[in-house]
Amino acid sequence: MTSTRVFSLLIVDDDPLVHQSLKLALPSHWKVFSATKLEAIQYTRFYHAAFVDMHLSPGANKADGPAVIEKLTKHNNQLEVVAMSGDLSRELMETCLKAGAQRFLAKPLMPEEILLILEKIEALWDLRNVDPSADRGEIRWVGTSEASQKIKKRIADLRGETSPVLLEGETGCGKEVIARILNQQEGERPFIAVNLASIPDNLFESEMFGHVKGAFTGAEQNKVGLTEAANGGDLFLDEIEALPLTQQAKLLRFLETGEVRRVGAKESTTVKTRVIAATNKPLDKMVANGEFREDLLYRLNSQRVELPPLRQRLDDIDELAKHFLAAERPRRNKTIADDGLAAMKKYNWPGNVRELKRVCEQLSLTSPLPFIRAEDVLNWLRPTAVFSEGVPSYTAIDFNKGFNTLVEEFEAHVIRTCLKQTKDIETAAKILQISRSNLYKKIKDYKIEEEPS
Numbered sequence: 001m002t003s004t005r006v007f008s009l010l011i012v013d014d015d016p017l018v019h020q021s022l023k024l025a026l027p028s029h030w031k032v033f034s035a036t037k038l039e040a041i042q043y044t045r046f047y048h049a050a051f052v053d054m055h056l057s058p059g060a061n062k063a064d065g066p067a068v069i070e071k072l073t074k075h076n077n078q079l080e081v082v083a084m085s086g087d088l089s090r091e092l093m094e095t096c097l098k099a100g101a102q103r104f105l106a107k108p109l110m111p112e113e114i115l116l117i118l119e120k121i122e123a124l125w126d127l128r129n130v131d132p133s134a135d136r137g138e139i140r141w142v143g144t145s146e147a148s149q150k151i152k153k154r155i156a157d158l159r160g161e162t163s164p165v166l167l168e169g170e171t172g173c174g175k176e177v178i179a180r181i182l183n184q185q186e187g188e189r190p191f192i193a194v195n196l197a198s199i200p201d202n203l204f205e206s207e208m209f210g211h212v213k214g215a216f217t218g219a220e221q222n223k224v225g226l227t228e229a230a231n232g233g234d235l236f237l238d239e240i241e242a243l244p245l246t247q248q249a250k251l252l253r254f255l256e257t258g259e260v261r262r263v264g265a266k267e268s269t270t271v272k273t274r275v276i277a278a279t280n281k282p283l284d285k286m287v288a289n290g291e292f293r294e295d296l297l298y299r300l301n302s303q304r305v306e307l308p309p310l311r312q313r314l315d316d317i318d319e320l321a322k323h324f325l326a327a328e329r330p331r332r333n334k335t336i337a338d339d340g341l342a343a344m345k346k347y348n349w350p351g352n353v354r355e356l357k358r359v360c361e362q363l364s365l366t367s368p369l370p371f372i373r374a375e376d377v378l379n380w381l382r383p384t385a386v387f388s389e390g391v392p393s394y395t396a397i398d399f400n401k402g403f404n405t406l407v408e409e410f411e412a413h414v415i416r417t418c419l420k421q422t423k424d425i426e427t428a429a430k431i432l433q434i435s436r437s438n439l440y441k442k443i444k445d446y447k448i449e450e451e452p453s
Contacts, residue, residue: 006031007122012041012068013053013084018109022051025111030118041068043075049121052101054085054092063092066099073100078128080121084109116160123185124156139180142323143316147308151178154305159185164255166240166300167278169307172354175278178305179236182276190233192226197242204247206263209254215264228260231271240277240300241286245293252296275300310349310356317344320353324360325372332364339374347381378421412446415439419448 009026010033011019019034026032035041038056050072054065069081083096086107093104103117127141141152155178158165165182167175176193183191199207206215210225226235237243243251254260255275261268277300286292310316321336321344328334349355359380367376401409418428429436443449 005029005125007048007118007125008033008046009118010035010041010045010047010050010052010072012050012056012065014056014058015053018053018084018107021109021111022114025109025114027115027118038064038068041072043071046076047072047079048125049080049082049118051082051084051105054083054087054096063087063095066095069096069099069101080124082117120156120159123159124153126185127152127156127181139177139184141174141177141181142320143313144319145313145315147313148316151305151307155181155185158182158303158305161303162272162274163302164275164277164300165303165305166283167276167305167307168283169278169280170309170352171280172352173307173309174353175280175307176236176238178307179234179276179278183234183236186234190230191236192230192233193236193238194226195238197239201244201247204244205250208251209260209262211263212265215262219264222262225260225262227254227273228269228271230273232273234274234276237275237277239279241279241281241283241292245291248293248296252293252299255296255299310352314345317341317356320356321360324357325364328361328364334364334367334370334372336363336372337374340372340377343374343377343381408446411442412448415442415446416448 006029008031009022011022012035013019014036016036019032019036023032033042033045033047050069052065052068052072054063056064056068063085065083065085069083072081073079079100081101081103083093083101083104084107085092085104088106096104105113105117141148141155143151165179167178169175179193180191183189194207206219206223206225208225208227210223210228211219213219213221237251258270258272259268260271283292283297283300287294287297318341321341325334325336344356344359351358359377362380363372363376366380367373369376415428415432418431422428422431425439426436429439432439434442
């Protein structure tokens with residue numbers, strides 16, 4: 001993903017030489033605004049980034065930079081602030097972070113470090129400002145919730161990094177999307193994706209590292225392995241937890257040396273391939289159980305991204321649902337009503353974003369009206385629904401009631417919740433997977449029908 005926009009940078013420093021050196025180091029698409037005095041700072045102007053020195057008043061005992069950062073971020077809470085100082089005290093650095101700075105640079109400034117930081121800032125703004133209506137063939141992270149903003153920030157921080165990346169999260173929460181965005185933001189480069197669970201143990205070495213003609217029965221010609229095919233780019237290894245212990249040592253050696261030796265070959269070649277691994281299982285627990293090599297985990301864990309499940313970022317459902325429905329146009333021109341979105345937010349989405357995508361595709365096909373209503377959503381989700389509304393917290397349980405009473409209360413709560421979703425007893429019995437007569441009995445025992453609606 002290469003930015004073509006112009007970015008604005010505010011430099012706040014009382015030393016004119018700092019301004020000159022920064023201007024010389026900046027790429028041409030960065031427009032600079034300078035302030036050498038506190039009164040010269042234009043706080044209300046929009047900036048993409050700001051480099052702020054911590055000591056702006058000569059002779060002052062206290063650093064005044066943190067106050068400047070607070071005022072700048074108050075006017076623009078997405079401003080990327082870099083604090084600068086020759087004073088490397090921990091107290092000052094932590095004060096800068098609390099004030100709203102994202103990074104702290106030690107003076108004298110290094111041009112290479114400045115350029116790397118600006119690249120990451122560009123990547124973050126590009127991720128924030130992708131036009132959802134533009135079809136440019138780019139992969140993007142859909143969502144503006146607080147969790148999604150943190151993910152975008154983490155993606156941008158990995159711009160220009162070459163060490164392995166480990167993506168952790170439940171099935172269907174978007175790990176391959178993250179991998180493709182990481183690749184995309186580096187520009188035009190190879191991206192090879194493979195699910196390790198689909199590779200038979202006896203073919204792993206040939207698939208990963210290739211083979212030469214005649215290396216084994218059936219090797220009728222030379223074959224380039226996945227690691228070599230991804231040279232100069234990224235190799236995405238999905239379900240890394242499925243890799244057998246016998247093969248983990250071979251992957252570890254490649255990660256440490258970058259060397260590739262095809263099966264049957266006498267010599268090795270060196271490639272520059274970044275490995276992005278993904279897992280839906282806690283690898284540290286697998287290490288404790290002897291199912292995963294600890295040294296391989298350390299190597300893969302160089303850069304780590306944790307993806308939250310959809311139930312922890314329900315605020316993204318609006319944008320995600322509209323995004324998936326838009327993908328169904330023009331064949332099915334459906335929109336979703338507010339009550340439909342509200343119904344979606346009451347569901348726990350055990351299948352995460354992948355499940356939401358499937359549901360949106362089905363709703364686009366089956367909904368009778370041009371817009372999707374709450375009843376359409378509930379009718380589709382009911383057979384497997386796991387609704388989150390009204391579930392009591394275990395911290396509020398009165399254990400003095402005894403186990404049997406608590407179980408009965410919870411059973412009654414489940415029945416009430418189900419009957420809120422459907423008034424039809426036969427449908428409710430199917431959802432709860434009990435007989436209709438049994439459900440009638442429980443309704444009578446718990447006096448549910450007698451309660452006011």
